[in-house]
Amino acid sequence: FISKYTINLLIIYTLSYSKNQMGNFDHTSCSCTGKGVVLKNAIPGDQLDEVLRRRAEEYRKQQNRTNTNLDVLLVAPSNSPLQYPIHGFTVEPLTKSLIPGLAVHAGTRELYKVFLSVSYGNLLVDGATETDLVVGQGQNALNISTTCVDRLNQLLSQVSYTSTIYRINTRDLANFTFEDHAVTFPIIIKRSSMPVLYDPGTDINTQVTVATKTFLRYKELNVLIESIRKYYKDIKIIIADDSLNPERVNGSNIERYIMPPAQGWFAGRNLAVSQVTTKYFLWVDDDFQFNSETKIESFVEIMEAVPELDIVGGAVNNNQFYFKLVYESGDMEEGGCLSRVFNTTHQALPSYPHCSLVDGVVNFYLARTDSVRRVGFDPVLNRVAHSEFFMDGLGELLVASCGNIKIGHQAQVNHNTYSEYRTQKKTDERRKLAHHFFKNHLKCVEY
Numbered sequence: 001f002i003s004k005y006t007i008n009l010l011i012i013y014t015l016s017y018s019k020n021q022m023g024n025f026d027h028t029s030c031s032c033t034g035k036g037v038v039l040k041n042a043i044p045g046d047q048l049d050e051v052l053r054r055r056a057e058e059y060r061k062q063q064n065r066t067n068t069n070l071d072v073l074l075v076a077p078s079n080s081p082l083q084y085p086i087h088g089f090t091v092e093p094l095t096k097s098l099i100p101g102l103a104v105h106a107g108t109r110e111l112y113k114v115f116l117s118v119s120y121g122n123l124l125v126d127g128a129t130e131t132d133l134v135v136g137q138g139q140n141a142l143n144i145s146t147t148c149v150d151r152l153n154q155l156l157s158q159v160s161y162t163s164t165i166y167r168i169n170t171r172d173l174a175n176f177t178f179e180d181h182a183v184t185f186p187i188i189i190k191r192s193s194m195p196v197l198y199d200p201g202t203d204i205n206t207q208v209t210v211a212t213k214t215f216l217r218y219k220e221l222n223v224l225i226e227s228i229r230k231y232y233k234d235i236k237i238i239i240a241d242d243s244l245n246p247e248r249v250n251g252s253n254i255e256r257y258i259m260p261p262a263q264g265w266f267a268g269r270n271l272a273v274s275q276v277t278t279k280y281f282l283w284v285d286d287d288f289q290f291n292s293e294t295k296i297e298s299f300v301e302i303m304e305a306v307p308e309l310d311i312v313g314g315a316v317n318n319n320q321f322y323f324k325l326v327y328e329s330g331d332m333e334e335g336g337c338l339s340r341v342f343n344t345t346h347q348a349l350p351s352y353p354h355c356s357l358v359d360g361v362v363n364f365y366l367a368r369t370d371s372v373r374r375v376g377f378d379p380v381l382n383r384v385a386h387s388e389f390f391m392d393g394l395g396e397l398l399v400a401s402c403g404n405i406k407i408g409h410q411a412q413v414n415h416n417t418y419s420e421y422r423t424q425k426k427t428d429e430r431r432k433l434a435h436h437f438f439k440n441h442l443k444c445v446e447y
């Protein structure tokens with residue numbers, strides 16, 4: 001009967017919902033090209049051993065949180081008379097569910113004997129009678145013996161699985177054996193989550209909030225606000241302000257949050273975004289200026305048409321800054337390698353000829369509020385930091401860049417105090433590299 005069951009060798013990578021999908025089998029060392037910065041050098045020599053030890057420990061725990069025991073390669077054997085769910089069997093934790101699709105397709109035998117086993121649950125055959133030979137009811141290993149294949153398949157169609165562990169997202173592997181045929185299939189144990197919806201309301205003002213962060217540049221900020229009001233009379237503006245001496249800001253429907261002085265870029269962005277109540281927010285820098293090409297509606301239209309998108313960026317003074325990140329998780333001990341490649345995209349965005357899918361965009365973008373909150377802006381980074389948000393969002397945010405939605409940039413004015421705070425000092429640079437070494441488990445980075 002073997003030829004009847006000749007099935008091509010199927011290689012199944014069990015799907016993982018985690019960031020480091022390949023994390024468990026990709027242990028090869030990676031390298032950055034000549035321009036890459038080796039991050040280890042940013043750690044003071046006398047602290048390196050201790051930092052490495054702590055990093056390895058945190059990495060192990062992070063992998064445990066995001067990878068599952070199912071990140072294993074399963075190869076389906078050829079010529080198997082066993083029928084079983086290859087993929088997609090998902091159960092609620094601690095809840096009984098019928099295992100779909102279990103059957104044996106075999107020629108005549110005197111006795112049919114199958115064996116099923118799991119690691120984190122119980123198996124139960126409903127409707128088994130005294131005459132059926134079912135051993136191990138309610139345990140993690142079950143033997144079923146019958147003299148009739150139809151009865152066997154009837155019983156197999158009644159087998160249910162109940163997880164015995166409570167986890168919100170993990171997997172079990174079930175073994176299913178008949179004679180010398182053995183297969184393994186995944187059972188996904190997943191707590192259902194509830195949707196979180198934003199009521200978009202009826203117009204642009206109920207869909208979008210404009211958010212910005214300011215530091216000392218009140219003249220520019222007021223020009224920005226005036227330009228917003230010229231095109232969007234009523235849209236809410238949220239400003240996070242960590243200036244040394246907060247000044248008056250003119251305008252209506254403005255929510256300004258005064259922060260302790262010089263808290264930094266990312267702290268301010270987090271604060272501003274935390275206060276948004278609309279589905280989307282439009283990020284702008286405090287020295288931008290709306291013009292007739294600044295069409296928030298165009299961003300919204302794209303986001304609504306492609307709901308998988310999380311961020312859509314535009315162009316600032318015709319500069320459509322965008323980049324792709326190339327990441328390899330690398331060796332467990334050494335860490336990964338990251339490089340940023342400008343002016344490269346992953347793919348065009350179908351139906352939108354001016355837009356492409358990328359990993360990072362300019363500081364002028366429309367974002368899905370809840371997606372950005374999930375990634376967040378790392379407040380450790382307090383001066384120059386832009387790509388860092390997109391690094392944290394890698395694999396979490398679907399980002400597009402569109403060259404036809406534009407905003408102006410006000411003429412640069414020299415502010416001495418501003419530059420002094422804004423300019424990255426050598427010690428900041430080193431601190432930032434040391435931060436990536438630990439936080440992102442990176443070995444080298446190439447900007």
Ligand SMILES: *[C@@H]1O[C@H](CO)[C@@H](O)[C@H](O)[C@H]1NC(C)=O
Binds near residue numbers: 063064067069
């Ligand atoms: C995670 O750690 C727990 C013990 O704390 C262990 O039982 C489990 O198998 C680990 N999971 C993975 C995927 O390594």
Ligand SMILES: *[C@@H]1O[C@H](CO)[C@@H](O)[C@H](O)[C@H]1NC(C)=O
Binds near residue numbers: 117118119174175184
């Ligand atoms: C399933 O089979 C594999 C390979 O024989 C074995 O390593 C594993 O422990 C088995 N799992 C269960 C739950 O029986």
Ligand SMILES: *[C@@H]1O[C@H](CO)[C@@H](O)[C@H](O)[C@H]1NC(C)=O
Binds near residue numbers: 135136142143
């Ligand atoms: C169930 O079947 C397996 C494999 O055929 C065997 O090793 C095990 O002893 C059996 N268990 C019982 C309780 O019959």
Ligand SMILES: *[C@@H]1O[C@H](CO)[C@@H](O)[C@H](O)[C@H]1NC(C)=O
Binds near residue numbers: 218219222249
């Ligand atoms: C704010 O408004 C007041 C009163 O209209 C005006 O005197 C002041 O110049 C404005 N400030 C800025 C920075 O535009």
Ligand SMILES: *[C@@H]1O[C@H](CO)[C@@H](O)[C@H](O)[C@H]1NC(C)=O
Binds near residue numbers: 342
């Ligand atoms: C990317 O393209 C823009 C516009 O063509 C150009 O000004 C910029 O220098 C390019 N950036 C890099 C890093 O090549």
